[in-house]
Amino acid sequence: MSLIHCTKKEIYTQMKQRKPGCYIAAVLLAGLMLGGCGNPNAEANTTDSVSASDSEMVSESQETASAETETENEFETETEIETETDPIVIVLDPGHDSEYCTRNHPDLGVNEQDLNLTIALACRDRLRQYQGVDVYMTREDGSCPDAEHQGEYCIEKRTGYATDLGADLFVSLHNNGTTGVYGAEANGTEVYVSNYSAYTEEGKKLGQMVLDNLAQLDLNPRGVFVRIKEEKGHYDDGSVQDWYYLISYSVEGGHPGMIIEHAYMDNPHDNAILKDEAQLKAMGTADADAIASYYNLQIKTKTEN
Numbered sequence: 001m002s003l004i005h006c007t008k009k010e011i012y013t014q015m016k017q018r019k020p021g022c023y024i025a026a027v028l029l030a031g032l033m034l035g036g037c038g039n040p041n042a043e044a045n046t047t048d049s050v051s052a053s054d055s056e057m058v059s060e061s062q063e064t065a066s067a068e069t070e071t072e073n074e075f076e077t078e079t080e081i082e083t084e085t086d087p088i089v090i091v092l093d094p095g096h097d098s099e100y101c102t103r104n105h106p107d108l109g110v111n112e113q114d115l116n117l118t119i120a121l122a123c124r125d126r127l128r129q130y131q132g133v134d135v136y137m138t139r140e141d142g143s144c145p146d147a148e149h150q151g152e153y154c155i156e157k158r159t160g161y162a163t164d165l166g167a168d169l170f171v172s173l174h175n176n177g178t179t180g181v182y183g184a185e186a187n188g189t190e191v192y193v194s195n196y197s198a199y200t201e202e203g204k205k206l207g208q209m210v211l212d213n214l215a216q217l218d219l220n221p222r223g224v225f226v227r228i229k230e231e232k233g234h235y236d237d238g239s240v241q242d243w244y245y246l247i248s249y250s251v252e253g254g255h256p257g258m259i260i261e262h263a264y265m266d267n268p269h270d271n272a273i274l275k276d277e278a279q280l281k282a283m284g285t286a287d288a289d290a291i292a293s294y295y296n297l298q299i300k301t302k303t304e305n
Helices: 008-016 021-035 040-082 112-127 152-164 200-215 245-252 268-274 277-294
Strands: 088-094 133-137 169-176 189-192 221-225 257-264
Touching: 088 112, 088 152, 112 133, 112 169, 112 277, 152 169, 152 245, 169 245, 169 277, 189 200, 200 221, 200 257, 200 277, 245 257, 257 268, 268 277
Parallel strands: 088 133, 088 169, 169 257, 189 221
Antiparallel strands: 189 257
16 A cells, blocks of 8 residues: 555654644554454554654654744744845935035025035934934035036936935925025025925925924924926826926935925024034934934934944
């Protein structure tokens, strides 16, 4: 009979599946064959032999099961590692630069490109204290991200960098102004988000978190805004394109973009805050903490630092 030729693996498999076919059949057949001799002692020896064989097989089955369990556990561990959540990718864009796209305001005692960079560096450093996030910057000094082109082309270079990185969010950091003459009434923070339907509501949610954090630094939360420009046409969802190319190019690149106008350089109250480096760094930290809260990021433990 083929039953007596079952392999140990087949026996174990059927036992594991609660179908002991091979194993039981083999034991019964052996008992019948030896029992036919008519020798009581032989029958007793057979029983002992079967019991010993039984124990041996069970022991081997247990060892096999243990080995398989270890293998399964190893597989589960590897799977967990492979399916670990990818880090959030944030690209920070310190608006303007010190070479071509300058915003110098000697009468106000500030240069916007320098303010933006100080805020962005502080934001980057704070974000890097969180788990699960990769942070990049379009510039880390006064140089222009695209020295060959200006205006719209430089903006395209900045947002294109975020697209190449597969960014989850592009944040352009700026400061505001009205006439550029000291004494302006307008003051406080404005956040601009996209009109693209897939990004608008979430953008407003994050924008409000930014406003709330910056308000703790005595900056007036003016609001979260969507600014559109009919002349630019429509996105693929039918919505009117955003006024700012920093945002519309981000949409075209497949990621949301936002602009944070932290304060008004020509307002006396805001101007005093902007001249305080500690306050500028606090703004960057506030931006970072808002982003981290939005994405539910956690501070790294000491062993991860």
